[in-house]
Amino acid sequence: MSDEKDILFEAITPLGFHVCVRKAYWQLIVSIKHPIMAGREDDVKDTLENPDEIRRSKSDENVY
DSSP states (O other): OOOGGGEEEEEEOTTOOEEEEEHHHHHHIIIIIOGGGTTOHHHHHHHHHSOSOOOOOSSOTTOO
């Protein structure tokens, strides 16, 4: 089981979802998927906690 020191940040969304981003996963995001997000952890956390809008998926009504 992962340790608290493995957690980079946690956020609670306005919909009540708990998001936990681990350091290893963030490294994958910024090295492979979205390199432009390197150093933007605080912005991502703030966006999760305070989004401008929340949309329901057009293809799955259970997904936002």
